[in-house]
Structures are given as structure tokens and as C-alpha cells.
Amino acid sequence: MPTTHHETDAVPTRLAQRATWQVSRAYLRATGLLNTGFEAHGRGLRGYHYRLLAALDESGPLSQAELGRRTGIDRSDVTAALTELESRGLLARSVDPEHKRRNIVTITAEGVAQLLELDDVVSGIQDEFLAPLSAAQRRQFLTLITRLADGSR
Amino acid sequence: MPTTHHETDAVPTRLAQRATWQVSRAYLRATGLLNTGFEAHGRGLRGYHYRLLAALDESGPLSQAELGRRTGIDRSDVTAALTELESRGLLARSVDPEHKRRNIVTITAEGVAQLLELDDVVSGIQDEFLAPLSAAQRRQFLTLITRLADGSR
DNA sequence: GATTCAATGTTGGCCAGACCAACATAACAA
DNA sequence: TTGTTATGTTGGTCTGGCCAACATTGAATC
Numbered sequence: 156m157p158t159t160h161h162e163t164d165a166v167p168t169r170l171a172q173r174a175t176w177q178v179s180r181a182y183l184r185a186t187g188l189l190n191t192g193f194e195a196h197g198r199g200l201r202g203y204h205y206r207l208l209a210a211l212d213e214s215g216p217l218s219q220a221e222l223g224r225r226t227g228i229d230r231s232d233v234t235a236a237l238t239e240l241e242s243r244g245l246l247a248r249s250v251d252p253e254h255k256r257r258n259i260v261t262i263t264a265e266g267v268a269q270l271l272e273l274d275d276v277v278s279g280i281q282d283e284f285l286a287p288l289s290a291a292q293r294r295q296f297l298t299l300i301t302r303l304a305d306g307s308r
Numbered sequence: 309m310p311t312t313h314h315e316t317d318a319v320p321t322r323l324a325q326r327a328t329w330q331v332s333r334a335y336l337r338a339t340g341l342l343n344t345g346f347e348a349h350g351r352g353l354r355g356y357h358y359r360l361l362a363a364l365d366e367s368g369p370l371s372q373a374e375l376g377r378r379t380g381i382d383r384s385d386v387t388a389a390l391t392e393l394e395s396r397g398l399l400a401r402s403v404d405p406e407h408k409r410r411n412i413v414t415i416t417a418e419g420v421a422q423l424l425e426l427d428d429v430v431s432g433i434q435d436e437f438l439a440p441l442s443a444a445q446r447r448q449f450l451t452l453i454t455r456l457a458d459g460s461r
Numbered sequence: 462g463a464t465t466c467a468a469t470g471t472t473g474g475c476c477a478g479a480c481c482a483a484c485a486t487a488a489c490a491a
Numbered sequence: 492t493t494g495t496t497a498t499g500t501t502g503g504t505c506t507g508g509c510c511a512a513c514a515t516t517g518a519a520t521c
């Protein structure tokens with residue numbers, strides 16, 4: 156709504172036709188929705204935290220490095236996000252006895268509960284984000300965008 | 309022996325199925341390609357600069373505020389980017405005589421030449437980005453992603 | 462066994478891109 | 492006139508991703 160009326164024809168066609176331009180706008184809209192959603196119902200947690208909790212819930216205890224690999228988060232950012240989550244009691248870190256340089260990260264019951272809450276938020280945001288598309292189009296889109304994200308050639 | 313499963317199943321399905329997650333990954337890949345492309349052949353210019361030059365070339369002289377609206381760039385960022393472009397002689401700013409608070413921005417011949425160079429770079433990147441898709445799929449994708457970017461409901 | 466090599470967690474920084482708040486000025490509306 | 496809106500500018504903030512360096516540890520190589 157912060158847009159003006161006859162802006163649609165004002166966007167340079169050179170940009171409007173570029174897939175990367177539209178992807179970046181879509182990304183912007185998606186993160187905007189996610190940010191406001193997390194802000195309203197996320198108790199101050201953000202994308203990073205959700206990803207980490209989801210990985211832990213699905214795969215069981217993992218090392219920090221493994222967590223980073225699975226969620227696409229850099230090791231250094233994993234450290235910071237985990238510290239935040241740990242301070243909230245949503246997960247626990249313990250040294251791997253057979254691998255003393257490694258931390259084993261385990262999600263707690265509170266963490267699971269929090270994750271389920273966030274799941275609802277994120278699901279709702281998917282619906283909002285995909286609202287312009289029909290169910291068939293959504294499936295189509297997910298297939299295409301995944302291939303593009305992978306970059307598999 | 310560190311479990312040598314195939315790591316393809318390592319990404320949490322909770323994330324893999326979310327459109328916003330794949331959009332964000334695709335955006336990451338796109339900006340990565342754009343960054344390396346601009347770094348190699350962009351003479352230090354970036355996305356902001358390309359957008360502004362493209363808008364000027366297509367629409368003729370514009371005010372800074374109009375430029376911002378058409379390219380989706382905030383007024384303050386427009387100012388900074390224009391200063392950079394002006395210092396390179398790619399455009400000129402002049403005060404609108406009938407509207408002294410307004411600057412009229414005009415692209416120069418050098419600006420057009422530079423834009424054409426960048427056009428090639430950006431076009432090449434589109435091909436690279438869209439490589440995983442067939443021609444028909446690319447058209448399909450552009451339609452869908454544009455609708456999602458617009459958020460028109 | 463000793464010596465390289467790779468992996469891990471942590472700290473501290475950087476960057477792009479998008480935003481926002483405030484301000485002075487100018488144009489316009491009432 | 493006064494009040495409101497638009498413009499350009501400055502100077503920030505925030506998020507997400509990234510990188511470099513370091514100490515430590517396990518593994519590999521000789």
C-alpha cells in the first residue's frame with residue numbers, strides 16, 4: 156500500500172523482464188512477511204532460530220557444524236543464534252565426550268513447543284505469500300524455484 | 309567413521325517445502341551471480357547503479373524521487389548512488405528551473421555506453437541463473453514469480 | 462611416535478540492500 | 492496567510508550472509 160497508483164507501467168521493462176529482479180522483489184516481500192510475522196508472534200526469534208530448531212527437531216542432536224551445513228547458516232552465525240536459543244532454554248549444548256572439540260546440540264521440550272508455535276506462524280506466512288497463486292500454480296512454482304535455488308544443471 | 313550417508317536428505321523437510329525458503333535460496337544464488345558478474349565486468353558498479361541507469365535510459369530525464377519510485381530504491385540511497393554515477397560522468401544532475409527543489413537527472417552518452425555493457429553482463433547472468441529451466445519453464449516461472457513479487461491478490 | 466592436515470567453535474569484523482528519522486527547503490492547498 | 496505535502500540530503504539502523512583468524516582437537520601421513 157505504500158505504492159503509488161500508476162507505478163506499474165513506470166518500472167523499466169529492462170528490469171521487469173529480468174528473473175533476478177523479480178526474484179529479489181519476491182524475496183523482499185517474503186522476508187517482509189516473515190519479519191512482521193516473527194515480530195508479532197515470534198517472541199523475538201527470527202529466521203535463523205527457526206531453521207536451527209527445525210533441523211534439531213527433525214534430525215535429533217547435531218553438532219554445530221552439522222547444523223550449519225543443513226540449514227545453510229555460517230558457523231559463526233550458528234554460534235550466536237545457539238547462544239540466544241540456549242539462554243531461553245530451548246536447547247542445550249554439551250561437549251561430545253568422544254570428540255571433545257565438538258558440541259552436541261539437543262532441543263528441549265520447551266524448544267519443541269516453541270518450534271510448533273513458529274511452525275504455525277511460518278505456515279500462515281506461506282499462505283499469505285502464495286495467495287496470488289492457485290494450488291496447482293503453487294506446486295508448479297515450488298518445483299521451479301527449487302530447481303533454480305539448487306542451480307542444478 | 310563419520311556417517312557417509314548421502315547428504316541430500318540433510319536439509320530439514322520443514323524448510324525444503326517452504327516457498328519462502330526456496331525463494332531466499334534462489335535470491336542468494338541470483339545475487340551471488342550478479343555480484344561476481346558485476347565484480348568482473350561492472351567496473352565497480354552495483355545493482356543500484358544499473359537500475360538507475362536503466363530507468364533513465366528508458367524514460368528519459370527524471371527527478372530523483374521519480375527514479376526512486378520506479379526502481380524501488382529509497383530516496384536516500386538514490387542520492388548516494390547518483391553521486392557515484394555523477395562522479396563517473398555517467399549522468400548529470402541539474403536543478404529543475406520550474407521546481408527549484410527538484411533535481412533533473414539526465415543520462416550521458418558515457419552512461420548509455422556503460423549501461424549497454426552492464427546489459428550484456430546482466431543478460432548473461434539471467435541465462436546462467438535460469439539454466440536449470442527450459443524456455444517454456446522460464447516463461448512460466450517469470451509469470452509466477454512476478455505475481456508473487458507484486459503480491460496482487 | 463612425530464608431524465602435518467583438516468575440522469570445530471568462537472570472536473570480531475565486513476558488506477549489500479533495504480529501511481527510517483529528521484531536517485531545510487520549496488511548492489501547493491486551504 | 493497558514494498548513495500540508497514533496498524533495499533532496501545526512502546519518503543512522505537492521506538483517507542476512509560472509510570471511511579471516513585463532514586455539515583446540517582428531518585424524519592422516521610419514
